[in-house]
Amino acid sequence: MGRVKDKIAVVTGGALGIGRATCILLAKEGAKVAVTDIDEKDGRELAESIIADGGEAAYWKLDVSNEKQVEDTFRSVFNKWGRIDVLVNNAGISGTNEPTDKIEEKDWDKVMDVNVKGVFFCTKHVIPYLKLSGGGSIINLSSIYGIVGAADVPPYHASKGAVREMSKTDAMIYAKEHIRVNSVHPGYIWTPMVENHLKSQGLTLEEGKKLLDDLHPVGHVGDPDDIAYGILYLASDESRFVTGEELVIDGGYTAH
Numbered sequence: 001m002g003r004v005k006d007k008i009a010v011v012t013g014g015a016l017g018i019g020r021a022t023c024i025l026l027a028k029e030g031a032k033v034a035v036t037d038i039d040e041k042d043g044r045e046l047a048e049s050i051i052a053d054g055g056e057a058a059y060w061k062l063d064v065s066n067e068k069q070v071e072d073t074f075r076s077v078f079n080k081w082g083r084i085d086v087l088v089n090n091a092g093i094s095g096t097n098e099p100t101d102k103i104e105e106k107d108w109d110k111v112m113d114v115n116v117k118g119v120f121f122c123t124k125h126v127i128p129y130l131k132l133s134g135g136g137s138i139i140n141l142s143s144i145y146g147i148v149g150a151a152d153v154p155p156y157h158a159s160k161g162a163v164r165e166m167s168k169t170d171a172m173i174y175a176k177e178h179i180r181v182n183s184v185h186p187g188y189i190w191t192p193m194v195e196n197h198l199k200s201q202g203l204t205l206e207e208g209k210k211l212l213d214d215l216h217p218v219g220h221v222g223d224p225d226d227i228a229y230g231i232l233y234l235a236s237d238e239s240r241f242v243t244g245e246e247l248v249i250d251g252g253y254t255a256h
């Protein structure tokens with residue numbers, strides 16, 4: 001208990017999946033959590049359930065690809081709680097699953113707008129508040145596919161490679177101001193994103209899960225909590241000497 005006590009944390013895409021598990025864990029460990037997401041119903045319900053469990057949280061409707069909304073949200077979080085210490089850039093979409101020579105420009109841009117520009121906008125607009133706090137931690141959700149390739153979803157993999165490199169660049173730019181920036185690289189984690197991806201392939205969830213389980217040396221996909229615990233470490237002062245780092249949590253996927 002209390003590993004991020006009194007820190008103010010903003011989580012994007014916080015209503016479901018990895019973001020949801022992160023909001024719950026950060027709140028359990030003492031943070032005040034801004035649950036932000038385009039999904040209003042699940043986002044509000046999550047903030048209410050964190051409060052019902054004795055934590056502190058509030059919901060903001062935020063599309064990370066809209067710079068004005070991003071700017072307004074960080075201002076509003078700061079006005080509510082008086083500081084910001086942690087940003088988890090978690091919102092992401094898998095996007096089109098065509099081979100590269102079949103992808104339309106608009107479908108490429110849609111993925112980049114959320115997965116890359118969203119990280120840029122949120123980082124840009126949180127930095128002034130982290131400076132006011134005397135430092136902070138930014139955690140960017142990349143993927144195993146920011147490290148190795150795979151023969152599907154080309155814009156998604158490109159976007160996650162960009163996030164990996166953006167994290168290192170920002171780590172170096174802001175290191176002297178005590179702002180740490182790290183990326184997290186999950187293997188397959190059982191979330192609505194993965195379930196929807198499998199359904200779009202025409203697979204039943206059982207068939208799809210078996211295929212994904214077999215990709216990981218440990219023999220199974222991960223749970224959102226497996227990633228949330230890594231994010232908690234990077235958000236806490238336990239990782240105060242860690243910046244520009246890649247935290248791979250993948251059941252051994254990238255070990256071979």
Ligand code: NAP
Nearest residue numbers: 013016017018038039063064091092143188189191192193
């Ligand atoms: P998820 O289950 O789809 O949850 C993502 C949440 O983000 C959803 O609530 C979604 O709302 C929201 N969202 C989508 N577009 C948004 C936008 N423009 N602005 C704000 N929120 C938005 O995804 P997840 O699997 O938890 O993934 C979270 C992050 O981890 C992503 O960056 C993903 O790329 C990364 N990751 C996931 C895996 C995995 O296996 N699950 C592996 C590697 C990396 P809607 O549901 O309404 O769209």
